[in-house]
Amino acid sequence: MTNNTAYAELMAYQRQTEALAKVAERLGWDQETMMPRGGAEQRGEEMAAIEGVLHARRTNPQIAQWLADADAVDEVAAAQLYHIDRAYRRAVKVPGDLAEALARLTSVAQGIWAGARAADKVADFLPTLAEVIALKRQEAACLAEGGDLYDALIDDYEPGATAETLGDMFDRMRPRLVALRAAVLECEAPPALQGHFAQEAQLRLARDLASAFGYDWSRGRIDLAVHPFSSGGGDDSRITTRVVESDPFNCIYSTIHEVGHSSYELAIDPDYALTPLGHGVSMGVHESQSRIYENQIGRGRGFTTWMHGQMVERFGALNVDGPEGFYRAVNRVQPGFIRTEADEVHYNLHIMMRFDLERALIRGDLAVNDLEAAWNDRLLADFGVAVDRPAHGMLQDVHWSVGLFGYFPTYTLGNVYAGCLNKAMRAAVPDLDAALARGDTSAATGWLREAVQRHGGLRQPRATIAAACGFEPDEGPLLDYLEAKFRDLYRL
Amino acid sequence: MTNNTAYAELMAYQRQTEALAKVAERLGWDQETMMPRGGAEQRGEEMAAIEGVLHARRTNPQIAQWLADADAVDEVAAAQLYHIDRAYRRAVKVPGDLAEALARLTSVAQGIWAGARAADKVADFLPTLAEVIALKRQEAACLAEGGDLYDALIDDYEPGATAETLGDMFDRMRPRLVALRAAVLECEAPPALQGHFAQEAQLRLARDLASAFGYDWSRGRIDLAVHPFSSGGGDDSRITTRVVESDPFNCIYSTIHEVGHSSYELAIDPDYALTPLGHGVSMGVHESQSRIYENQIGRGRGFTTWMHGQMVERFGALNVDGPEGFYRAVNRVQPGFIRTEADEVHYNLHIMMRFDLERALIRGDLAVNDLEAAWNDRLLADFGVAVDRPAHGMLQDVHWSVGLFGYFPTYTLGNVYAGCLNKAMRAAVPDLDAALARGDTSAATGWLREAVQRHGGLRQPRATIAAACGFEPDEGPLLDYLEAKFRDLYRL
Numbered sequence: 001m002t003n004n005t006a007y008a009e010l011m012a013y014q015r016q017t018e019a020l021a022k023v024a025e026r027l028g029w030d031q032e033t034m035m036p037r038g039g040a041e042q043r044g045e046e047m048a049a050i051e052g053v054l055h056a057r058r059t060n061p062q063i064a065q066w067l068a069d070a071d072a073v074d075e076v077a078a079a080q081l082y083h084i085d086r087a088y089r090r091a092v093k094v095p096g097d098l099a100e101a102l103a104r105l106t107s108v109a110q111g112i113w114a115g116a117r118a119a120d121k122v123a124d125f126l127p128t129l130a131e132v133i134a135l136k137r138q139e140a141a142c143l144a145e146g147g148d149l150y151d152a153l154i155d156d157y158e159p160g161a162t163a164e165t166l167g168d169m170f171d172r173m174r175p176r177l178v179a180l181r182a183a184v185l186e187c188e189a190p191p192a193l194q195g196h197f198a199q200e201a202q203l204r205l206a207r208d209l210a211s212a213f214g215y216d217w218s219r220g221r222i223d224l225a226v227h228p229f230s231s232g233g234g235d236d237s238r239i240t241t242r243v244v245e246s247d248p249f250n251c252i253y254s255t256i257h258e259v260g261h262s263s264y265e266l267a268i269d270p271d272y273a274l275t276p277l278g279h280g281v282s283m284g285v286h287e288s289q290s291r292i293y294e295n296q297i298g299r300g301r302g303f304t305t306w307m308h309g310q311m312v313e314r315f316g317a318l319n320v321d322g323p324e325g326f327y328r329a330v331n332r333v334q335p336g337f338i339r340t341e342a343d344e345v346h347y348n349l350h351i352m353m354r355f356d357l358e359r360a361l362i363r364g365d366l367a368v369n370d371l372e373a374a375w376n377d378r379l380l381a382d383f384g385v386a387v388d389r390p391a392h393g394m395l396q397d398v399h400w401s402v403g404l405f406g407y408f409p410t411y412t413l414g415n416v417y418a419g420c421l422n423k424a425m426r427a428a429v430p431d432l433d434a435a436l437a438r439g440d441t442s443a444a445t446g447w448l449r450e451a452v453q454r455h456g457g458l459r460q461p462r463a464t465i466a467a468a469c470g471f472e473p474d475e476g477p478l479l480d481y482l483e484a485k486f487r488d489l490y491r492l
Numbered sequence: 493m494t495n496n497t498a499y500a501e502l503m504a505y506q507r508q509t510e511a512l513a514k515v516a517e518r519l520g521w522d523q524e525t526m527m528p529r530g531g532a533e534q535r536g537e538e539m540a541a542i543e544g545v546l547h548a549r550r551t552n553p554q555i556a557q558w559l560a561d562a563d564a565v566d567e568v569a570a571a572q573l574y575h576i577d578r579a580y581r582r583a584v585k586v587p588g589d590l591a592e593a594l595a596r597l598t599s600v601a602q603g604i605w606a607g608a609r610a611a612d613k614v615a616d617f618l619p620t621l622a623e624v625i626a627l628k629r630q631e632a633a634c635l636a637e638g639g640d641l642y643d644a645l646i647d648d649y650e651p652g653a654t655a656e657t658l659g660d661m662f663d664r665m666r667p668r669l670v671a672l673r674a675a676v677l678e679c680e681a682p683p684a685l686q687g688h689f690a691q692e693a694q695l696r697l698a699r700d701l702a703s704a705f706g707y708d709w710s711r712g713r714i715d716l717a718v719h720p721f722s723s724g725g726g727d728d729s730r731i732t733t734r735v736v737e738s739d740p741f742n743c744i745y746s747t748i749h750e751v752g753h754s755s756y757e758l759a760i761d762p763d764y765a766l767t768p769l770g771h772g773v774s775m776g777v778h779e780s781q782s783r784i785y786e787n788q789i790g791r792g793r794g795f796t797t798w799m800h801g802q803m804v805e806r807f808g809a810l811n812v813d814g815p816e817g818f819y820r821a822v823n824r825v826q827p828g829f830i831r832t833e834a835d836e837v838h839y840n841l842h843i844m845m846r847f848d849l850e851r852a853l854i855r856g857d858l859a860v861n862d863l864e865a866a867w868n869d870r871l872l873a874d875f876g877v878a879v880d881r882p883a884h885g886m887l888q889d890v891h892w893s894v895g896l897f898g899y900f901p902t903y904t905l906g907n908v909y910a911g912c913l914n915k916a917m918r919a920a921v922p923d924l925d926a927a928l929a930r931g932d933t934s935a936a937t938g939w940l941r942e943a944v945q946r947h948g949g950l951r952q953p954r955a956t957i958a959a960a961c962g963f964e965p966d967e968g969p970l971l972d973y974l975e976a977k978f979r980d981l982y983r984l
Contacts, residue, residue, distance in 0.1 A: 023515060218530035
């Protein structure tokens with residue numbers, strides 16, 4: 001076998017594996033948006049079966065042979081082989097029955113979480129969460145080979161990151177965020193947006209916002225789900241949103257956030273379709289796209305000026321004072337329960353709390369039965385608010401039910417990357433706010449598409465951001481941006 | 493290995509295969525209801541990949557060993573082994589690359605058909621249809637092993653049936669149907685229902701009709717699709733419908749028809765879930781359920797009395813004279829283009845025409861390029877109507893695009909079985925029309941559930957019907973029913 005033949009065979013094999021992984025992801029989407037409730041247990045069997053197929057393919061010893069024989073003739077081939085090698089080495093560490101058990105359990109656990117959240121009953125979820133954590137700890141032990149369990153899980157979402165480096169970064173960020181929060185909360189809060197905003201009109205606005213951000217409807221769609229998410233890639237990447245009729249910002253910013261994720265997937269070079277390069281390269285880089293769409297663009301003075309006009313047109317007079325009052329309402333800083341609804345000042349403090357709690361859960365330093373108390377104590381200490389119901393507390397997010405431990409810190413890493421990208425984008429694109437004030441995001445999204453999105457998994461996560469920015473990423477630009485924005489808003 | 497171990501291992505293996513087949517079916521549903529158009533090509537790759545997995549599993553030589561070692565300890569085990577053996581012998585005859593090519597092509601062909609139908613352009617579909625036929629002929633040649641190609645394809649949908657036995661039955665049916673048609677068409681037609689029936693109101697009615705037929709919403713859902721179908725089984729069987737605002741019967745009877753299919757799947761003994769017994773046993777038996785729901789129940793005088801009240805309540809005064817006028821409008825006999833909209837007198841004549849055309853296509857006696865002319869000539873000869881546009885002619889149905897050759901005759905076989913079941917059900921359930929006139933279908937659907945549906949694949953298709961009826965099925969009861977119904981309606 002020539003080296004080129006080995007590479008071609010490996011890529012053909014990989015292409016089928018990627019197609020099957022897309023199938024599994026589409027089933028997950030269906031489960032959250034379309035599936036009748038009674039189908040949950042059967043869906044668990046289906047997810048376990050396809051996970052079994054994927055695991056068998058990913059651990060096929062032939063892959064090792066192909067990897068040994070194949071030559072990296074160029075940068076793209078080298079990157080493909082890097083990802084395949086990494087995934088193979090990961091897969092062979094986890095026994096097939098554990099992978100299937102995790103797929104089956106997390107598929108069912110998601111429904112149990114949704115039920116417990118709707119009923120506001122922590123006790124309904126705890127036994128299942130305990131099982132999920134037990135299996136994730138088993139998986140982590142297989143992956144860590146004696147190393148730190150939590151690091152092994154982080155590595156799935158953010159290659160190259162560790163709890164130590166992330167924790168150090170959080171420690172550097174925390175004092176400036178806490179100081180900014182304190183200064184802001186001493187000021188009088190601007191008026192919040194109030195009123196009743198009908199679901200149908202919000203969903204129409206959500207569609208128009210997605211269009212404004214260039215979402216490709218021929219390769220996507222939007223639906224309602226309990227927890228907004230984006231799903232899929234290549235030529236089919238869908239988003240979900242949710243609606244609270246008293247708070248249109250929930251739907252608006254969930255939608256823009258998920259459009260950021262989906263747009264990244266849809267913008268990747270079509271030559272990488274159904275290959276390891278055909279995905280967002282890490283969750284941190286993924287979040288950098290969703291967060292810059294949502295915050296640096298979507299919550300900026302320019303874009304909110306346009307959005308104010310849209311809101312007035314659709315919902316009539318608002319209780320805020322013109323575009324500037326709307327901008328201030330959008331960016332109102334307020335301690336709250338819900339991460340996804342948090343303002344930019346509080347958001348990363350939510351993440352730091354999750355990071356500490358889940359690290360303790362995985363390391364075995366916190367028992368599942370003590371989680372609710374630990375959560376509520378920490379929220380009170382950090383935010384000064386007492387959780388009023390579990391759906392506003394430890395039941396608010398889907399992540400842990402589906403086994404996503406090590407994922408939360410990538411949200412703040414994404415914010416840090418978004419801060420860097422925003423700095424570079426503003427330098428590269430003059431008069432961006434003037435275009436955004438007309439609802440024209442094309443210069444911003446076009447820059448991100450060229451600088452970041454189209455490259456998919458070609459470069460390492462940090463290198464992807466560094467190449468886009470022209471400098472090594474750190475937390476500085478994000479903190480500078482937050483301080484400048486909120487000092488201006490609150491006239492500090 | 494003890495014999496019981498072999499059986500247990502085989503069934504565990506089979507369970508995973510069945511779960512993966514459910515995944516493939518769910519993807520097919522998604523493609524027709526939810527998938528953005530641009531995802532079509534990628535979906536073809538996904539379908540091919542999962543078809544490759546299924547084919548590899550279904551041809552695993554270990555199955556032959558298990559089959560040789562396993563003992564049928566009871567009737568259920570014997571039936572399971574029968575189905576597994578039959579499926580294995582079928583699967584090993586078809587090369588994996590052909591199975592994958594068929595999955596890839598038919599996945600894409602469906603979209604091409606839908607586009608050609610929307611644009612009314614036969615030429616847009618012909619090259620693809622030619623490819624589908626070429627691959628189906630290849631597949632049939634593998635299956636037939638020297639026998640008749642078309643018989644080999646029929647066997648997939650109706651084990652035990654052949655073109656000869658079906659053709660003989662059609663020949664016996666044709667004179668009585670033609671005579672009934674001629675007698676009816678000499679009479680003055682009753683007034684047709686006219687008006688504008690808004691899509692939203694029709695969809696609400698469709699949901700309520702499904703509920704009236706006992707559809708289990710906790711394990712199903714209804715969506716719009718170009719071509720109505722039901723999909724899935726076990727604890728997740730979904731239906732689709734379509735709406736024509738000038739003709740509510742399109743939506744109404746498509747819905748009831750698909751509810752019949754889905755109810756069959758959902759009623760099968762849960763002990764058979766994810767096993768070969770956990771499906772409707774053949775397409776003919778499947779159609780017997782959808783057609784008896786739709787026609788002998790749904791188009792009967794009893795149920796249409798209730799439905800008339802529903803229509804008046806939802807749409808206001810109708811242009812027909814009370815429940816009896818509505819019953820006559822529902823059952824108005826009129827030569828028409830569209831099979832799915834045909835009255836009970838014409839329906840089987842549509843099928844006989846498809847049967848002859850597709851048999852000629854598969855046997856190589858009719859070229860694809862001559863199909864449109866052959867279709868239009870035959871429709872003119874049999875129905876006295878000239879096809880006005882391809883969407884009303886050979887582009888009307890999805891079947892051939894997805895490779896369903898040999899499937900059409902099972903519709904008439906289903907009608908024949910429905911005729912037998914209706915005779916037995918009416919004998920077993922007194923005063924059925926009185927209950928149906930109150931919108932209460934529970935006695936009818938309950939009888940069908942017990943007599944047919946819950947048994948799934950336990951017995952052979954004909955034996956399933958014979959056991960339910962207490963007599964050997966033939967076309968007599970259907971023709972007696974049609975003659976009695978339409979002689980009464982048209983006062984012949």
